[in-house]
Amino acid sequence: MKLPRSRRITRRADFQRVRTSGSTYQGRFLVLGYLSDDSLSEPFRLGLITTKRLGGAVVRNRVRRRLRAIVQRTAHRIRRPYWVVLIARGAAAEATSEQLEKEWKWLMHRTSLTDPDCRPE
């Protein structure tokens, strides 16, 4: 699934709305914030947050690129229009792509972003 800029969250106000009105779920490497919105024309919109706590620009770029690629591969499972914000925690800087993908699938399952019968492997 493609992830052009238009499918990402870029406006400050959108981030704030997900934070104040949406729900969050914490994992080891990631924090998932999500907000259902049936008025969305897209299946979902994604925002990635990589704070300076992760490390320098190189580390943050790497984490962000990995997460984007993971979401690209798996996002077709999202069943309803959602605003999705992924915040990378400090441990994510050291995590492998495999670990991140596993956690992302687990988070999608726990928060019912995906269909209930689509279980993480």
Place this chain on the structure above:
RNA sequence: AGGCCGGUCCGUGACGAUCGCUGGUCGCCAUGCCGCUCCGGCGGUGAUGCGCGGUCAGAGGAAAGUCCGAACUCCACAAGGCAGCGUGCCUCGUGAAAGCGAGGGAGGCGGAGGGCGCAAGCCACCGCCGACGGACAGUGUCGCAGAAAACAAACCGCCACCCGCGUCAGCGGGACCGGCAAGGGUGAAAAGGCGAGGUAAAAGCUCACCGCCCCGAGGGUAACCGAGGGGGCACGAAAAACCCCGCGCGGUGCAAGACAGAACAGGGCAAAAUCCGGGCCGCCUGCCCGGGUCCGCUUCGGCGGAAUAAGCCCGGGUAUUGGUCGCACCCUGCUCACAACAGGGAGUCCCGGCUUCGGUCGGGGCUAGAAAAAUGAUCGUCCAACCCGCUUCGGCGGGGGGAACAGAAUUCGGCUUACGGGACCGGCCUUCGC
């Protein structure tokens, strides 16, 4: 051969597959606009795009720190000064400037223990170091140790003094008043050194030599050197504490700056009492201009003025922390077209040649442009570091897994700092062979 140090250069290895991101460009599609129309559409335009497809480009030597210098931007601007900041031996080269390079001067540290000398010290040699104007313009500072650390200073001492003993030399005790900076000890540093005279003991108190200070023939483009003469010596360190002196500097930084669109709601205090038209701004809730109105003057064309407020307070709205530009080389050929590719030009950097030092010629490299911030993710193969085994010491086989510092943010030139590995050059050390 190995190790260490210094310098220069290269710098997330190469190839492929699948899936993606940002931008340019081309084609198609959709929307918009314009024209025609037999009202079905057709043609043009190429403005718009979460659209589809092709094609091309897409992180570094430091992109970093944001420390200098410039381009560019807006603001300010008679001239000078103050404050502030920067800078600091001399000459030459290079450069727009910062800076960089070469040579020289003075100074400091170390080595060897060479020459002269009784010694102090001086001379010569080799290697290294650097923010290198001024410490008699002024204010302040100098830990610990030590008696005393900058208008020097009596702890142990020395001498003199008083008492006793002794023929004398001297010895013991007292006193803590006087003289002394020679010796000891402390310290990074104890207020010139050394020898002699001198003295109660001493002291540049006096003298020679050395050092230091002043003047200085002469030499050198200059920093500076310095024959010779004079002075009994005054002047500790640090200017990277402040400071003083010379020289330089207007401020602002791409969130600069320019433009467009969109949106809303006013109220209060105070004050005053009219509308219309047009334009402008980025912040708006306004402003400006013109007309009409009123007043005065008039040479009857006009001219001048006044008011419709200014101001303050409380709110509200808009601009996506961001739209477009700034801002991301140009032209020609090939091609349906865009590219790749080829040729030419521009800018810039590097290398080399020539030079009348102004330049010029040849070759090579580079020309990314995001905005919650693209330049990637996954997999495979091969090849390095490293590990294991074998070895005829040349290598061979197996394992192994991309590793340091680090991510463009207007651009360019420097500086500084960080860094795994490789290549080359130079120096030193060790071992082996000849």
